[in-house]
Amino acid sequence: xxxxxxxxxxxxxxxxxxxxxxxxxxxxxxxxxxxxxxxxxxxxxxxxxxxxxxxxxxxxxxxxxxxxxxxxxxxxxxxxxxxxxxxxxxxxxxxxxxxxxxxxxxxxxxxxxxxxxxxxxxxxxxxxxxxxxxxxxxxxxxxxxxxxxxxxxxxxxxxxxxxxxxxxxxxxxxxxxxxxxxxxxxxxxxxxxxxxxxxxxxxxxxxxxxxxxxxxxxxxxxxxxxxxxxxxxxxxxxxxxxxxxxxxxxxxxxxxxxxxxxxxxxxxxxxxxxxxxxxxxxxxxxxxxxxxxxxxxxxxxxxxxxxxxxxxxxxxxxxxxxxxxxxxxx
Numbered sequence: 619x620x621x622x623x624x625x626x627x628x629x630x631x632x633x634x635x636x637x638x639x640x641x642x643x644x645x646x647x648x649x650x651x652x653x654x655x656x657x658x659x660x661x662x663x664x665x666x667x668x669x670x671x672x673x674x675x676x677x678x679x680x681x682x683x684x685x686x687x688x689x690x691x692x693x694x695x696x697x698x699x700x701x702x703x704x705x706x707x708x709x710x711x712x713x714x715x716x717x718x719x720x721x722x723x724x725x726x727x728x729x730x731x732x733x734x735x736x737x738x739x740x741x742x743x744x745x746x747x748x749x750x751x752x753x754x755x756x757x758x759x760x761x762x763x764x765x766x767x768x769x770x771x772x773x774x775x776x777x778x779x780x781x782x783x784x785x786x787x788x789x790x791x792x793x794x795x796x797x798x799x800x801x802x803x804x805x806x807x808x809x810x811x812x813x814x815x816x817x818x819x820x821x822x823x824x825x826x827x828x829x830x831x832x833x834x835x836x837x838x839x840x841x842x843x844x845x846x847x848x849x850x851x852x853x854x855x856x857x858x859x860x861x862x863x864x865x866x867x868x869x870x871x872x873x874x875x876x877x878x879x880x881x882x883x884x885x886x887x888x889x890x891x892x893x894x895x896x897x898x899x900x901x902x903x904x905x906x907x908x909x910x911x912x913x914x915x916x917x918x919x920x921x922x923x924x925x926x927x928x929x930x931x932x933x934x935x936x937x938x939x940x941x942x943x944x945x946x947x948x
Contacts, residue, residue: 622648622720625706629687630728635698635737635790636946637691638730642706642723654709654717655681657690662701662727683708698790698946701729732871733790733946738840739873740944741788745843745853748941749881750899754811757825757915758802758832758904761817767824767917778824778910780864787842787854788935790946792871797841799856799864799905802831804883804896815921826915828894831857831906832877832885837865839872840882841905843942844935851942853900855883856907864907 623645632639640657657679681688696702705725709717733741760778770778780798787794807814817823832838842854856872858865868874878886883902884895896902937943 622652622708622710622718624721625708625723628704628706628723628726630704630726631687632689633728633731635731635733636696637689638696638728639687639689640704640706641687644708644720648708648720651710652683652708653711654683655679655688656707656709656719657681658705658707658722659690660703661697662703696730698730698732699794700789701727703727732792733788735871735873737790737944737946738792738842741843741942742840742873744942744944745840745851745900746881748851748899749853749897751897752881752884752895753806753808753898755804755806755894755896756828757813758804758828758830758906759813759823759825760800760802761819761821761823761920763820764822766820767822767912770912776912778912780907780909783905786934787844787852791842791854793841793854793856793905797856797864797867797905797907799907800910802826802904802906804828804894804902804904806896808898817920821919822917823920824912824915824917826910828885829892830914831904831910832883832894833892834877834885835860836877836885837868838875838877838880838883839868840875841868841872845939845942846934847936847939851900852903853882853897854903854905856905858907862908867907 625642625644627643629641630638644652659679679690703725706723707720709719711717770776778800780800782795783793783797783799785794803813805814806812837858837860839856839858841856843851845851856864856868858868875882878884882897882900883904886893935942
């Protein structure tokens, strides 16, 4: 039987966090003969990869020939924001069950995308299931070292400047390494109704009245839900003044929440005043997308311990937790 030509001109398109489309060129004489495609997909190795993985272990998909481009979805558990290489081979299944195969094509590299809004909506639904009842609070607060606040006063015009979010949380989060903001907390102690006296981030605390950051002129977005191999879970929310750069960034990428009615963080009018509540059973990390003036709040030293084990700086999400993972990657 005449040999098959080697596929060439590989094109990968329509890339999402868990799927892609692939097409290639082959000789016209092969189009009617080919019965199957072999697709070899490999995660690009890096210094953190499993060194015991045998490099020759195949990760091939055998698919019946269909018109190109072909959508690849669900055949592997593709991870978001991950670099892959892919090559293809065409084949004719013969009467004896053996395959006549072409040579392997060139290898093409691509990177999967972030979670889309529908994936974040699945994470949001999971977070809602364990959020618990709502507790009142009155201030947002940010803990850091004394030098951080001194630098803001001396070199930043007395402003806390937005900075780039790190890679903590879900690997597919569209905010990691892309969204600028200032992190705040709002959780209170159940028995006092006040912020806790312990912190993983430093002994100095800036407190600001909640209405300065969160009011009817602010949009609230859900950004992530994760844990770090622990029993407690974190939710990341974004507060963005309507029409701001941060608001425009979030509008296309994150689920928008109703500020007066959601399971995480609310601002509602009661008896003519703004009342604020947070979820009791989640540790909320709130990103405010604009600079914050230190003169709008108070700065002081807390009396508790610095609990470094609770720090979420570049924290990696537990991929095995059934509470906070969804099925489209980790």
